[in-house]
Structures are given as structure tokens and as C-alpha cells.
Amino acid sequence: MLHANAPPKPPGVFDVAIIGAGVVGCAVARRFALAGARVVLIEKGADILSGASKANSAILHTGFDAPPDSLELELVKAGRQEYLEIRESLSLRIVETGALVCAWNALEADKLEAIEETGRANGISELKLLTGSAARATMPSLSENLVAAIEVAGEHVIDPWTAPLAYLTQAVSLGAHFLRSTELLKGTFDGEWTLETSSGEVCARAVVNAAGLYGDVVDERLGFAPEFAIHPRKGQFVVLDKAAFRHVPRIVLPVPTEITKGIVVCPTAFGNVIIGPTAEEQDDRIRATVEADTLKALITRGAEIVPALAGIPVTALYAGLRPATEKKAYRVACRPEARAITLGGIRSTGLSAALGLARHAVELHATFGEALTPPASVPSIVMPNLTETEERDWQRPDHGEILCHCELVTRREVEATFTSPVPPGDFGGLRRRTRAGMGRCQGFYCNAHLAALTAGKLATPLAVDEGEAK
Numbered sequence: 001m002l003h004a005n006a007p008p009k010p011p012g013v014f015d016v017a018i019i020g021a022g023v024v025g026c027a028v029a030r031r032f033a034l035a036g037a038r039v040v041l042i043e044k045g046a047d048i049l050s051g052a053s054k055a056n057s058a059i060l061h062t063g064f065d066a067p068p069d070s071l072e073l074e075l076v077k078a079g080r081q082e083y084l085e086i087r088e089s090l091s092l093r094i095v096e097t098g099a100l101v102c103a104w105n106a107l108e109a110d111k112l113e114a115i116e117e118t119g120r121a122n123g124i125s126e127l128k129l130l131t132g133s134a135a136r137a138t139m140p141s142l143s144e145n146l147v148a149a150i151e152v153a154g155e156h157v158i159d160p161w162t163a164p165l166a167y168l169t170q171a172v173s174l175g176a177h178f179l180r181s182t183e184l185l186k187g188t189f190d191g192e193w194t195l196e197t198s199s200g201e202v203c204a205r206a207v208v209n210a211a212g213l214y215g216d217v218v219d220e221r222l223g224f225a226p227e228f229a230i231h232p233r234k235g236q237f238v239v240l241d242k243a244a245f246r247h248v249p250r251i252v253l254p255v256p257t258e259i260t261k262g263i264v265v266c267p268t269a270f271g272n273v274i275i276g277p278t279a280e281e282q283d284d285r286i287r288a289t290v291e292a293d294t295l296k297a298l299i300t301r302g303a304e305i306v307p308a309l310a311g312i313p314v315t316a317l318y319a320g321l322r323p324a325t326e327k328k329a330y331r332v333a334c335r336p337e338a339r340a341i342t343l344g345g346i347r348s349t350g351l352s353a354a355l356g357l358a359r360h361a362v363e364l365h366a367t368f369g370e371a372l373t374p375p376a377s378v379p380s381i382v383m384p385n386l387t388e389t390e391e392r393d394w395q396r397p398d399h400g401e402i403l404c405h406c407e408l409v410t411r412r413e414v415e416a417t418f419t420s421p422v423p424p425g426d427f428g429g430l431r432r433r434t435r436a437g438m439g440r441c442q443g444f445y446c447n448a449h450l451a452a453l454t455a456g457k458l459a460t461p462l463a464v465d466e467g468e469a470k
């Protein structure tokens with residue numbers, strides 16, 4: 001059965017079909033398009049970032065704490081390096097915060113030396129072991145209880161939504177097809193792939209599984225014996241009001257445990273502060289609920305770390321699901337005999353590693369013996385700025401009007417999304433492209449206006465009577 005919003009089936013045989021438009025799939029689509037492949041990106045959601053990639057901590061990691069000699073370490077470093085190299089040409093934003101790994105007791109302080117050693121062995125040289133008072137000198141708002149810390153100069157914060165959108169925008173500018181609201185149902189390989197989807201049949205010479213929380217399911221649908229099982233790991237966050245921002249100029253990391261990087265207090269590129277994430281195993285791959293008791297505990301922990309955060313209002317709550325598996329390592333598989341690549345189990349560093357994973361996928365594809373010819377020229381991409389560190393649209397003339405007063409989003413910004421190469425498919429996608437409805441009132445004042453402006457354009461309309469909204 002065809003999905004109501006399914007796009008028409010693209011003609012011909014693609015060089016590569018990528019399943020899943022999370023940050024990894026978007027980066028893979030870009031890298032294959034840059035290599036000269038005819039690309040189709042198949043996404044079951046109405047928009048990109050419908051899975052794990054819609055909710056994370058937005059840290060561009062250095063890899064200082066990644067498992068030594070791992071593929072994850074290699075790809076996090078490669079991904080970060082490429083992000084820094086392409087950020088001007090794709091107008092990707094970065095907030096250069098640096099991070100402090102903080103020890104709050106003697107036991108944790110004892111672990112810092114080993115963390116520093118791992119970081120250096122991982123090839124990260126910008127690490128400095130500091131006493132509690134030296135660390136507080138770099139961030140005086142930290143609690144006096146701080147015992148010691150490691151400064152990691154290269155850990156930064158990025159805009160986690162515009163970056164993947166930029167990757168896909170560049171891929172589309174090079175001719176890639178984006179099939180949204182299209183679920184991969186079954187694949188058969190007979191010299192080339194025939195992919196049965198909810199929008200009909202798609203043919204491709206090679207396939208890349210970047211299905212995140214459904215990586216194991218998609219492998220099975222492609223006819224492969226499961227090599228891993230996804231065990232979603234939920235992370236809840238509290239978003240504090242912008243008043244918190246001046247108290248948290250750096251990313252404050254805890255000493256990590258075996259299963260989690262732990263509770264982070266972190267500035268966002270949008271001028272807020274987040275506290276989280278938790279690490280909770282669950283079976284549900286879709287629902288990421290937030291629980292009052294956990295959130296109270298996060299708020300309390302945040303104020304223990306940065307006392308000035310006590311009493312600052314909460315703007316929003318959210319939770320994300322990590323595509324974790326039974327093993328810590330990325331679950332990357334290459335099957336040359338079926339011209340298939342799986343980029344599975346990209347648990348908690350995928351935002352940082354995405355560009356590295358994309359390069360790796362193209363290298364693996366080269367072993368299939370399919371030569372690709374890169375395009376003669378690559379169009380430049382200009383992405384809108386949503387961060388607070390650069391000029392926003394409302395600060396420029398002729399923006400129409402401000403639609404969302406909490407996040408200062410203009411009519412021109414909202415309208416521009418619908419004429420962009422990858423327009424939003426649902427309201428979440430519009431929010432991630434503009435920040436509309438993400439502020440203090442969470443859309444209470446602007447939703448009616450936005451509903452009128454977006455009527456007929458989104459897969460799920462905002463539940464407001466159009467007549468009244470006008």
C-alpha cells in the first residue's frame with residue numbers, strides 16, 4: 001500500500017540506495033554524491049532526523065574518551081576533522097566552548113590520570129590536568145566542591161539539526177533523490193538490489209543500511225542473518241532558560257562510567273543550557289518519554305555542579321534514544337558479495353562521527369569494484385543561521401514579522417524553509433529548521449500563526465482550526 005504522502009517512484013537504477021535519513025544517512029548521501037554516485041536516500045519518516053538524530057547533546061567530540069584503537073575513535077576523529085574543514089563552505093556553525101571533565105570526589109579524581117592517558121593515546125594532545133581551583137578559574141560558576149578536572153580544549157557544541165540538513169542539501173544539489181515517507185519493507189539481491197518500499201519498487205546496485213534504531217530490522221529485511229540487536233538506551237534532558245547560558249560557558253562532563261558518558265551540563269548553540277542525558281535501557285524504539293522524578297533529579301544535579309542554575313526556569317524537556325546494541329563498538333559490516341554495507345549501532349557519538357562514517361562507507365564501496373566519477377563542480381551551500389553566536393534573521397531588515405517571539409523566528413525564515421531544496425515534512429522538521437515553537441512558551445503563542453502559514457504543506461497539520469488561526 002502506498003503511503004499518503006509518498007513521493008513518486010524515481011526512475012532507473014541508482015548506484016547507491018541509503019536506508020535512513022538520520023545524521024549518518026544524510027552524511028553518507030552527501031559523500032556518495034560527491035564521489036559521483038547516483039544516490040537515493042529512503043526515509044520512512046516525513047522528514048530527516050525522525051529517529052535517534054533528532055535529540056542529542058550536540059557535542060562535536062574529539063574522541064579523547066573513545067575506546068582506544070577502535071573504529072569509533074578513528075571515525076569520530078575523521079568526522080570532526082572534516083566538519084572543521086567544510087564548515088565555512090557549508091556554513092556549519094560551531095560554538096568553541098571546550099570541556100572540563102570534572103571529578104567531584106577523591107575516587108573520581110583518581111580516575112583522571114587514566115582518562116588523560118587514554119586521551120593522549122587516542123591522539124588528542126590538547127588535554128590539561130587541573131586542580132579544582134585552576135579549573136574553577138576557567139569557569140568560576142562551578143561548585144567549590146570540585147576536586148580536579150581535565151580540560152579538553154577541542155570539545156565543542158554545534159547545531160545538531162542544520163548540520164545534517166546541510167549534508168543532505170549538498171547531496172540534493174548534486175542530484176541525490178530524497179524519498180521521504182517511504183519505508184523499506186524488503187530487499188532482494190540478484191546482481192542488483194530490488195527494494196520493495198511503501199512507495200513502490202526502487203532499484204540500486206548497492207545498498208547502505210543507516211537505519212539507526214532499526215538497523216537490525218533493516219538488515220533482516222535485506223535478507224541478512226542478524227549480527228546485532230538494537231537495545232534502545234534513553235537519555236532524558238532538561239533545557240534551562242536562556243538566563244542560564246552566561247553561567248555555563250563550557251561543557252561540563254562527569255567522569256564517565258562503563259556504559260555512559262554521564263550527566264553533562266552543557267551550553268547549546270541556541271543560547272540555552274541542557275542538563276542530561278540519563279542512560280536507561282528500554283524495548284520501545286519510538287517513544288522517548290520524560291519522567292518527572294528523573295527531571296527533578298537532573299535539575300538538582302545541575303545546581304550541585306553550577307549552583308547559579310538553582311531556580312532558573314525550565315524551558316523544555318526532551319528525551320532521545322541511542323541505537324545501542326549488546327556491544328559497545330559500532331556494528332559496521334561490509335558484504336561485497338551482496339554489495340551491501342551496514343552502519344549499525346552508532347550509539348552515542350554519531351553526530352561527531354557521521355562525516356567519518358560516510359567516508360568509510362565510500363571506501364568500503366570501492367571494494368565492490370564499482371568505479372565512480374566525481375562531478376566536475378560542486379555547488380556551494382548556504383544554510384540559515386539558528387545559533388546565538390552569529391547574526392540572526394530578525395536582526396536584518398525586511399524579515400516580514402517575528403512569528404515566534406521566544407526564539408525570535410521571522411516569517412521570512414519560516415517561508416524560506418518551504419522553498420529550500422529539502423523542505424520540512426512535518427512540524428518537528430519545521431521547528432528544527434527555524435527554532436519556532438521551541439522557546440519559553442513552547443509554541444503557545446505562535447502555533448496558531450504557524451498552523452495557518454503551513455496549512456497543506458506538512459504531513460501532519462498542526463491541530464488548529466485554520467479559519468480561526470487566520
Ligand SMILES: Cc1cc2nc3c(=O)[nH]c(=O)nc-3n(C[C@H](O)[C@H](O)[C@H](O)COP(=O)(O)OP(=O)(O)OC[C@H]3O[C@@H](n4cnc5c(N)ncnc54)[C@H](O)[C@@H]3O)c2cc1C
Pocket residue numbers: 019020021022023024025042043044045048049050051052053054055056057058059060061182183184185210211212213214218233234235236277319320321322323346347348349350351352353
Ligand atoms: C541522548 C543522546 C545524546 C547524544 N549526544 C551526542 C553528542 O553529544 N554527540 C554525538 O556525536 N552524538 C551524540 N548522540 C548520538 C547520536 O545522536 C547518534 O549516534 C546518531 O543520531 C545516530 O544516527 P543514525 O543516523 O545512525 O540513526 P537515526 O537518527 O536513528 O536515523 C535512522 C533513520 O532511519 C529511518 N528508518 C528506520 N527504518 C527504516 C526503514 N525500514 N525504511 C526507511 N527508513 C527507516 C528512521 O526513521 C531514522 O530517521 C547522542 C544520542 C542520544 C540519544
